[in-house]
Amino acid sequence: DVKVTQSSRYLVKRTGEKVFLECVQDMDHENMFWYRQDPGLGLRLIYFSYDVKMKEKGDIPEGYSVSREKKERFSLILESASTNQTSMYLCVLMKRDSTEAFFGQGTRLTVV
Amino acid sequence: AQSVTQLGSHVSVSEGALVLLRCNYSSSVPPYLFWYVQYPNQGLQLLLKYTSAATLVKGINGFEAEFKKSETSFHLTKPSAHMSDAAEYFCAVLTGTASKLTFGTGTRLQVTL
Numbered sequence: 001d002v003k004v005t006q007s008s009r010y011l012v013k014r015t016g017e018k019v020f021l022e023c024v025q026d027m028d029h030e031n032m033f034w035y036r037q038d039p040g041l042g043l044r045l046i047y048f049s050y051d052v053k054m055k056e057k058g059d060i061p062e063g064y065s066v067s068r069e070k071k072e073r074f075s076l077i078l079e080s081a082s083t084n085q086t087s088m089y090l091c092v093l094m095k096r097d098s099t100e101a102f103f104g105q106g107t108r109l110t111v112v
Numbered sequence: 113a114q115s116v117t118q119l120g121s122h123v124s125v126s127e128g129a130l131v132l133l134r135c136n137y138s139s140s141v142p143p144y145l146f147w148y149v150q151y152p153n154q155g156l157q158l159l160l161k162y163t164s165a166a167t168l169v170k171g172i173n174g175f176e177a178e179f180k181k182s183e184t185s186f187h188l189t190k191p192s193a194h195m196s197d198a199a200e201y202f203c204a205v206l207t208g209t210a211s212k213l214t215f216g217t218g219t220r221l222q223v224t225l
Binding site: 031033035040041042043044045048050058090092094096099101103104105106 | 118121144146155156158161163202206211212213214215216217218
């Protein structure tokens with residue numbers, strides 16, 4: 001079974017804090033994605049990466065950055081957390097040229 | 113650019129009635145299309161997918177969807193709703209050029225007695 005592991009299930013942070021959300025895979029899949037899920041808005045793509053050291057902006061990258069130093073790990077960084085970044089964050093994994101997606105369990109982040 | 117529109121953020125049906133959840137897509141190249149379901153407090157689960165084989169796709173739990181290129185639609189149907197179908201449903205599109213999933217805003221299905 002493919003495993004996509006997000007470091008935290010629930011997280012509470014203060015406004016202005018720097019926040020790291022980690023996603024680790026145990027397969028040799030190239031494509032990794034960070035989405036946020038909000039009621040009524042569905043899943044929106046923040047950033048994605050097709051390989052080590054590569055990153056691409058998604059639809060809503062403002063206020064976020066990412067890091068992919070190793071193939072198995074894709075980190076989402078909130079440089080200075082704000083209350084409007086309170087959300088469920090999902091890491092998604094796909095093998096290149098495949099249509100199968102694997103989802104992490106999600107991190108529910110609350111910024112107070 | 114690819115996009116997905118789901119008409120109706122909430123749909124309510126009676127148990128035993130037909131379920132119809134609408135999805136229209138926009139894509140400049142032939143798409144792959146998906147329906148995912150999310151039960152309360154759970155992750156997304158693949159219901160079915162269209163990958164350019166048969167236009168009528170059968171999925172799990174009695175759901176099916178038909179790819180209609182002329183209408184750019186991929187509506188999800190089930191002949192007879194069950195209480196256990198109550199969940200949120202997401203349509204998504206993937207194109208080879210973009211290699212990323214674009215999701216719709218979701219439709220919450222309520223099933224009443």
